[in-house]
Amino acid sequence: MEYTSTRNNTLRETASFAIANGISKEGGLFVPTTIPQVDADFIASLAKKTYIEQARDVLSLFLTDYPAAELAAATEGAYTGRFGSEAVAPVVPLTGNTYVLELFRGPTCAFKDMALQLLPYLLTGAAKRVSDGKETVILVATSGDTGKAALEGFKDVPGTKILVFFPSDGVSPMQKLQMTTQEGANVGVCAIKGNFDDAQTGVKAIFTDPAVRETLARHNMQFSSANSINWGRLVPQIVYYFSAYAGLLAAGKIRNGDKVNFCVPTGNFGNILAAYYAKEMGLPVNKLICASNENDVLTEFLTTGRYNRVRPFHTTVSPSMDILISSNLERLLFHLAGNDSEKTKALFAALAKTGEYTVDGTMLSAIRALFAAGSANDAGTKETIRDTFEKTGYLCDTHTAVAIRVYNEYCAKTGDGTPTVIASTASPYKFSRAVLGALTNESLPSDDEFETLSALEAKTGVKAPENLRTLRGKTPRFTDVCTQAEMEEKVFGLLGVR
Numbered sequence: 001m002e003y004t005s006t007r008n009n010t011l012r013e014t015a016s017f018a019i020a021n022g023i024s025k026e027g028g029l030f031v032p033t034t035i036p037q038v039d040a041d042f043i044a045s046l047a048k049k050t051y052i053e054q055a056r057d058v059l060s061l062f063l064t065d066y067p068a069a070e071l072a073a074a075t076e077g078a079y080t081g082r083f084g085s086e087a088v089a090p091v092v093p094l095t096g097n098t099y100v101l102e103l104f105r106g107p108t109c110a111f112k113d114m115a116l117q118l119l120p121y122l123l124t125g126a127a128k129r130v131s132d133g134k135e136t137v138i139l140v141a142t143s144g145d146t147g148k149a150a151l152e153g154f155k156d157v158p159g160t161k162i163l164v165f166f167p168s169d170g171v172s173p174m175q176k177l178q179m180t181t182q183e184g185a186n187v188g189v190c191a192i193k194g195n196f197d198d199a200q201t202g203v204k205a206i207f208t209d210p211a212v213r214e215t216l217a218r219h220n221m222q223f224s225s226a227n228s229i230n231w232g233r234l235v236p237q238i239v240y241y242f243s244a245y246a247g248l249l250a251a252g253k254i255r256n257g258d259k260v261n262f263c264v265p266t267g268n269f270g271n272i273l274a275a276y277y278a279k280e281m282g283l284p285v286n287k288l289i290c291a292s293n294e295n296d297v298l299t300e301f302l303t304t305g306r307y308n309r310v311r312p313f314h315t316t317v318s319p320s321m322d323i324l325i326s327s328n329l330e331r332l333l334f335h336l337a338g339n340d341s342e343k344t345k346a347l348f349a350a351l352a353k354t355g356e357y358t359v360d361g362t363m364l365s366a367i368r369a370l371f372a373a374g375s376a377n378d379a380g381t382k383e384t385i386r387d388t389f390e391k392t393g394y395l396c397d398t399h400t401a402v403a404i405r406v407y408n409e410y411c412a413k414t415g416d417g418t419p420t421v422i423a424s425t426a427s428p429y430k431f432s433r434a435v436l437g438a439l440t441n442e443s444l445p446s447d448d449e450f451e452t453l454s455a456l457e458a459k460t461g462v463k464a465p466e467n468l469r470t471l472r473g474k475t476p477r478f479t480d481v482c483t484q485a486e487m488e489e490k491v492f493g494l495l496g497v498r
């Protein structure tokens with residue numbers, strides 16, 4: 001299995017190279033040159049396996065230069081004992097033939113753990129093979145959940161340092177506290193003035209600046225990324241779509257070969273792109289339903305073919321999806337263009353110059369065949385949290401509620417009765433204020449995050465995760481704030497290099 005770049009399709013690299021480097025040097029994203037194919041027997045075999053075994057089987061199709069023993073140890077290490085559920089990613093019934101795939105049972109209570117518990121293993125293995133002893137510096141831009149999950153995954157991992165930038169006013173109080181109280185000797189955290197797109201653009205600029213790379217190289221260091229631009233973030237996410245299907249199969253809810261829909265709350269297009277890869281590998285999927293909040297750039301794109309990021313940026317109750325530049329869309333466009341990097345480059349050049357691009361008719365037809373899309377505003381999101389809890393007893397977070405709402409609207413519009421798995425991406429207790437606010441008409445008892453958490457527990461009878469409750473009373477360790485322009489200085493400062 002070889003990897004190429006969305007901006008230079010003549011490149012050929014190993015999986016280890018792609019994962020160790022994170023992004024290709026001309027700014028493209030690494031993608032597999034071909035997508036491995038599976039058959040019904042492979043899927044049937046997964047239905048008898050644990051999540052760890054499923055992960056090993058799916059990953060080995062993509063990471064062909066990783067020794068089998070290394071992958072076995074990595075999946076074992078990542079998914080043993082760190083997830084609150086033995087199933088790792090349990091599938092629970094919601095209504096009729098609708099299911100929720102719970103991706104938030106990991107240590108930081110959001111779906112990012114599914115990949116970021118594994119990535120340190122994949123990255124240190126890769127670095128051994130391709131980075132000749134250089135220390136790996138992980139640079140992260142986060143809309144809230146990636147930052148904490150990456151910090152937790154990489155803390156005190158030998159041979160790595162990790163620096164996280166988050167938008168100072170764009171994350172929930174719980175997300176902020178999770179990051180600013182992070183422990184570990186190799187970690188750094190800094191708020192930036194601006195939104196997630198500013199943080200991501202800043203990180204990408206540092207990443208691709210040859211002068212910065214050189215400075216790091218002089219100090220025997222090399223950047224990599226824990227954002228979903230890194231293939232090592234995406235490939236672990238493919239696993240749980242197989243696992244969900246295998247789970248429904250094992251429970252007798254579907255027969256092998258039956259199609260299912262996946263509905264995914266989307267921001268950077270990473271999670272749903274993993275579902276796309278699963279479908280392209282041969283997992284029986286009907287529609288991929290892309291759910292956005294009020295930042296509905298993807299809804300417009302997937303339905304009209306026009307991507308236009310020149311629009312107001314909304315701060316919403318689902319902050320992990322407050323994104324107008326969805327990085328991973330580049331991978332989808334590359335594949336749909338027949339792995340044509342010139343065509344992909346032209347689209348992104350237009351985006352950089354004018355803030356928009358429009359795909360041709362052939363690509364739009366392909367997109368429409370694969371995807372359905374919709375969006376929900378904050379009022380709708382809150383209404384869905386309340387309705388879902390009242391009708392089914394299921395307490396969902398704000399991001400998951402966006403997906404449930406978009407799915408309900410999709411059903412009403414299309415009448416599609418295909419069994420559907422809705423990805424649930426965070427614990428409701430990461431967004432206690434918004435969730436409690438959705439459930440009650442009374443004003444909230446207090447501004448204190450932990451009193452809100454207790455009130456939500458009392459109201460719903462659903463217990464908050466231990467890892468969030470124990471943050472109470474912790475003093476923040478990281479309190480710095482900088483501008484996008486100051487990020488490079490900050491990175492050098494935190495690394496102690498110049």
Ligand SMILES: *Cc1c(COP(=O)(O)O)cnc(C)c1O
Nearest residue numbers: 145267268269270271320425426
């Ligand atoms: C990151 C995140 C998303 C969006 O996922 P993408 O891969 O960026 O599309 C949705 N919900 C939650 C809770 C998240 O943390």
